Structure formats: structure tokens, C-alpha cells
Amino acid sequence: MEVGQKRVNMLGEDETELRLGLPGGGGDHVAAKNGTHTAKGSYNGKRGFNETMDLKLKLSSKETAAATVDEGKDLPKERNLLGGSGDSVKPPPAKAQVVGWPPVRSFRRNILAQKSSTGGHEDAAFVKVSMDGAPYLRKVDLKMYKSYQELSDALGNMFSSFTIGTCGSQGMKDFMNESKLMDLLNSSDYVPSYEDKDGDWMHVGDVPWEMFVDSCKRLRIMKGTEAIGLAPRAMEKCKNRS
């Protein structure tokens, strides 16, 4: 951020027009009229941000103390404390965290924290998902989910319309009953499997989530009867990995 002529011009007339001092005031008010603050050491006795950081975080705040508490006598006016640009005299102070600052609702804070960890859609991991008996395939972005449970829910949603036929007389009620759906998907009737980087078909859920996301190339929800041959190879694979 350029700190220079532009701002000085802004000061111009406006500042002198504004008179905020009290009529017939004392010494303090003289300072107010001049628009400056007397260097009486009036910053003392105030528990500033830095002190709070010391108290709350036990950090050494010498750098930040220098940045905010000094009275400006020793610093050139152009000095930029904020360190956002290459113009700064020294590296920016560590942005330590005081509870509740900046004042942003927890809801928003959590969303932002989540965003920065997931890193956005440049890294999307779309894989095809097929379900035996379904007329067409779907695609999911594995990076949108953080756990097997979330993925399972999403798959349940996607393929819910295809299970109507299997619901018998209970029909819509069962279909809308999520736990029944999960039972269906989780039961021996359907087995979720995936093809990994080596081209092997594995049982979903055996490896840690992140490892799964990295290695999964496509998903298949197979009918239980076809899954019998799956298990032994999956076991072998796990043994080889660990």
C-alpha cells in the first residue's frame, strides 16, 4: 500500500475545517484542536493489544510492541506497518490470535477455516459411480466429502430413485426412510467397491478416508451376490500395504 502524497492531499482543507475541541477547555482540549495527540505518554496505563497478547498467548511481542506503541517520533511517516507490500521496512508482525478477534461469528469462521483446508475446486476429484441395475452412471467429486459417512449419504441421495423398485409394498415410505436406504446400501444386498490406482477392485471403507480419495479411480455399488470374489483380494491388498 502506497503511503504518500495522495493521502496528504486528502488531509488538505478538510482537517482544518473540522473543529472538535470544547469551548473553554483545558490542556487536553488544546491537543484536540490541533488534531494531534500530546506526547504525554498517554498510551501508558492502557492495556493494549500487545499486552493482551502477552497475557493471553504468552508470546514474545517485542516486534509488535514496537509496531504499535511507539509515539511515531522515531519513524519516518512513510513507514508502512502492515507489511502487506514489499515496501515495508521489516517483515510483518506475527498475526497471533486473540480470542474473538477479528469479531466474526463462529459460523463464518468455521466455514472459512474449512475452505482453506479443502483448497477449492482446482483439486476436484470426480469419479464415476455405477450401481448395478441402474440405467446410467453418476459422477461424484470425492473432495466434497470429508468422511465415508458423508459419501455414503450423498450416494444414497443419488441413487435413491433407483431403489423404488426394490421397496415392495411399503413403497414411498421406505424409500423416504433414510435409515432403510442406508440399510439397503450397507447390507449384504449392496456392496460399495472401488477401483484403485492399480486397477484392483477394493471394498470401500477399509483404508483411511484421505488414502481412499487419493487412490480411488471409480466407484461401483455392486449387488451382494457379485461381491463374493472381492473379499480375498481386498484382504491381500491390505496386507501388502501395511
Next chain:
Amino acid sequence: MMNYFPDEVLEHVFDFLESHRDRNAVSLVCQSWYRVERFSREKVFIGNCYAISPERVIARFPRVRSLTLKGKPHFADFNLVPSDWGGFVLPWIEAMARSGVNLEELRLKRMVVSDESLELLARSFPNLRSLVLVSCEGFTTDGLAAIASNCRFLTELDLQENEVEDRRGQWLSCFPDSCTSLVSLNFACLKGEVNLAALERLVARNHNLRSLRLNHAVPLDALQKILMQAPQLVDLGTGSYVHDPDSDTYNKLKSAVQKCTSIRSLSGFLDVAPRCLPAIYPICLNLTSLNLSYASLIHNSELIKLIHHCSQLQRLWILDCIGDKGLGVVASTCKELQELRVFPSDIHGVGSAAVTEEGLVAISAGCPKLNSILYFCQQMTNAALITVAKNCPNFIRFRLCTLNPTIPDPVTMQPLDEGFGAIVQSCKGLKRLSLSGLLTDQVFLYIGMYAEQLEMLSVAFAGDSDKGMLYVLNGCKKLKKLEIRDSPFGNVALLADVGKYETMRSLWMSSCEVTLGACKTLAKKMPRLNVEVINENDLIDASSDDRQKVEKMYLYRTLVGPREDAPEFVWTL
């Protein structure tokens, strides 16, 4: 004194009084006005749920149909209030159920709402039409299922920024087929999946739906189908706005959006693929409200392209990655702008993404109707604030937040006293003010002198001595809420004018210089105040030294004495 008008006439006249403040004023005129008013009041607003008991509210206003309750102090939003502090809605619902209140509308802010409360609510009030929960917590999707299943005439279910535990129980599917009365449905804050087919059917059969805000689990193809069913929407919150812009689905979305000519308010975009944004350009021209404050993945340039289409905006919530330049575009495009909120995108770093005083000055110069601002910025100067004050004398709400809370004016190295002083002097209608940056007692002198309409003041890391706080308490006659953290105000300021606190709703002081002894003195002098001392770390009790400083103090006027639901770490003196 003769009463010239029969009660019915008075009641009819009072019908025209919308605001609870007007009604409160009217009920003070005389006994008969008090009587008529209390029987005719249907909407009751309780700014602090502990100021009065539910029984007394119901006794005074037996015809209450709509209740608004606020619970925790504002600083609870920023994790300064321990989570078990209080603010439970259950006693209110129980009392109303017992008394046979015909509740139609319940609006809660910062309260603890359990599933049990929601279930009781759903069972006890068959005419419940509207449930609005803002910044609440304590419930799960099971509670929502109870509401959906039982409230046959529900028109509004509005969940804003609540912490809701997801039980994956398909709550949305619990709306029966007979539910066709929905006007507003907002579940954007929910984290879990919803049954998309049920959602589509719900939208299809609720032809009066005007406001729909989806959560991130609703993908773009579902959005497209929903919009086809609801072209009458006025307010839309998108779910996950990610898709392949070369796909058929995206094209379908484009044509669906074009049919939604009534949309005036747009939000969502928690997940967004910027290349899909052009689909919404056609509706941008009509937008009066746009909330992109969760869309951190939209690049500056795309944001600016979008803004160019939005010339009718009155309200804009955006992230600071828009930059000063982007704010310049807002200033030149959005001439109708009244409210602007610029949120920080990077809370932890010293991001170069942040905006500075330049953006604020540009907005103030370009948007003459601006009256409300929340601005998180890297830095601020007195000169800028003085200019802003001159450009915008109409501010009602002015909240400035520098990411470093004690940063001085970087040009002059001075505190920001003069800048804020200019704001309060120029904006004669200012009702709410939040300060930040390096500030001395001087700024409080100005506030006390000039902020005559000020009702709420938020102070952090500011001031030098008790004088600062005293200027405010003595000067701001209309002050209702004062919240202070990490500032050197102590016993002298606290005890100077104890009567003042009965004219206010509440006072919060944390990490200040106030001692236990002073709090006790205050509590003793003012029986109609609850003085709560909150000490989580070292439990304060009868054996504690009066000279000990109090970590957090929250005091509020009340007619019903100390509350019985206070947890261990809260001591009402």
C-alpha cells in the same frame, strides 16, 4: 381523568402502532391506555430473555401471537461467552403451552434451543406459522423433523447461521404431502445432506414459495430442477454452485434462471465454480440484495464483472478479496446502495487481500444513500474517516473493524480519535457504532458529546482511563447496550452513575479493570440489576478477594431477580 374514547376505539387506533417502542410509550400514558394496549398487543419483543419471566409476559399480554426473544449477549458471537452460559427457550415454550397461548410466530436470536423445545413447540401450537432461528444452537435435524411433521400451517422456517447437529434423519421428507403453505424456507446453515427428491417435490407443491435458501449439499442440477418449479421466487440462496459449464445441465440452469424474473435477493455460493457465474447475469439487473460473503473462491475479476450487472443493489455483503479497486467499481455501479458489509476472507494471515481506507472513501463518495456499514479492513486513516463523515451524514450503523485492533493511522501514526469523532459529529442519526484501531479517551469524549442517538456501542482495546467510559455513560442519553473488552476501564467508571444502568438493556465488560468488590457494591445498590460475574478459569466465590479483577462481567436490568439456570461459573451477585 375522563376517558373520552371507548376501549374499542382506542384499540383500533393502537392497531396502527407497529413498533413495540410506540406501544410501550402508549401504555405509559394512563391506566386505561395501559389496559387497552396490553389486551391488544399481539407481537411481543423481549430484548433480553432474563429481563422478565415468561409467566409475567403472558399475564400482561394474554393475546400474544408472536414472540421475539434474544438470549446471549452479543459478544457470544465471538466466543467470549462460555457455551453453557444460558439463554434457554424451553421455559418460555413450556409456559406458553401451559397457558394456552395461541402462538403463531417465534423468533429467537442467540438462544439455546433443544430438540425437546422444538418438539414441544410443534405439538403445542397447531397454528404455528413462522419459526425464525438466528445464531442459535442446541438442536439437531430431529427437532426440525418435528416441526416439519406437525406444523400444518407453516409458512416460514428460517434458519440463519445456527449450529445444528446433523442426524441424517431426512427431516425435509417429514413435510407431509398436505404441506402447501410455505412462503419461506431457509436451511442454508445445515451441514448435512437433504433428500433431493423430497426437496423438489416440496418446492413443486408450495406455489407460494417466495424465499428459498439451500445448503451446500444441494448440487447445481437439483437447483436447476427447483428453479423450473419455482420461477416465482423473490429470494434465492444457492446450494453448491459447481458444475461443468459446458454441460447440458448448466444450459438448462441458464434458461431456468432467465425465467426467474422476480428474484430480487441472491445469496449462497458456498461452493462456486466461477465459470458458472454468467448464468446469473440475467437476474443481476433486478437484484436489490446480494450476499457473496461466503464465496471465497470467486476471483476479483469475476466479482467485478458480476457487480457491473448489479446497478440496483441496495444491500451488498462481500468479502475483502474484492479489494479497493473492486469497491471502486461498486461505488460507480451501485448508486442505490444503502448497506455494505465487507467481511475478512483471511482471518489469520496478514493477507494482502484486505481492503483499506481507500475502498471506504470510494464507496462513501459514490453511494449517497449509504446508511449502514460493516467494514473489516487492513488499516484506516483519520483523513479517510473525516472524508467519509462528510460524504455520508446519514449513517445509522457504522462498524469498523481493523484486523489489527490497535493499529494507528499509518500516515500520521496518530490514534483514530479524530476520524471517529468526525463520524459521530456528522452522523446525527447514528444508532450503532463499533470502534477499532488505536483509540484514546478522546474518542469517547467525542462520542459522549455528539452521539445523541447512539443506542449500541462496541469497544475493544481502546481508551486510557476511566474517563473514557465516563464520557460515554454521561453523554449518550439513549444508550441501550454497551459492550467493552480489553480496555482499561475500572471501578470508578463502573460506579459513577449506577442509576444509568436501569436505563439500559445491558453492559458487558471483559478483560477490563473492574474488581469483584466493585461489582458487589453495584449489585447491592441496584437490586433491579443482575450483575453476573463469569469466571471460568478461577472460580470466584464468597471467599475470593474483593480486589480480584473480574474476567467477565455482564449486567442487565431485570424485573425478576437472579436467574435460576445460571451455571457454576456464573455468579449473580
